[in-house]
């Protein structure tokens with residue numbers, strides 16, 4: 001089993017916090033996140049939803065710190081998660097004749113299992129490739145997170161979509177000021193009250 005692959009659980013959970021619409025706004029959203037993940041099955045309730053939202057915030061803080069270059073804080077937060085949600089590995093066989101391999105214990109609540117796997121996956125990935133691989137999208141209006149696997153550690157955006165729209169915005173010519181015809185200055189009310197120079201001499205010195 002590739003423990004590093006569990007880092008995707010962390011990324012998928014954090015990215016449910018899309019500014020355009022919270023993917024964990026209700027239990028259906030949580031079930032959609034868990035769908036297709038056989039080791040994370042089970043009944044979930046509103047308490048689980050609250051726990052998953054809290055876990056999401058904790059994971060986002062790790063990405064934000066790492067992306068800001070504060071690896072110490074990122075690792076400290078992740079180590080704290082690992083203590084809160086320890087994994088319980090067990091040797092198992094998935095069918096007769098298959099080799100023994102390590103499985104993670106499937107006991108505990110859904111949020112506990114999710115947190116243990118997500119934290120372990122992130123820890124393994126950071127240990128193998130570095131905390132500076134954690135990224136937050138730099139496109140305007142997007143804060144999705146990702147794990148940068150590029151050779152030059154040059155990834156800046158969560159997706160091609162964000163990279164394209166940022167590139168288009170950067171390449172667009174600056175907006176020109178609107179050209180308007182010059183209009184005569186409006187006549188101000190106080191113009192009528194303006195004193196006329198030398199009015200006394202014109203009035204004959206009265």
Ligand SMILES: [Zn+2]
Nearest residue numbers: 137142158162
């Ligand atoms: Zn993005």
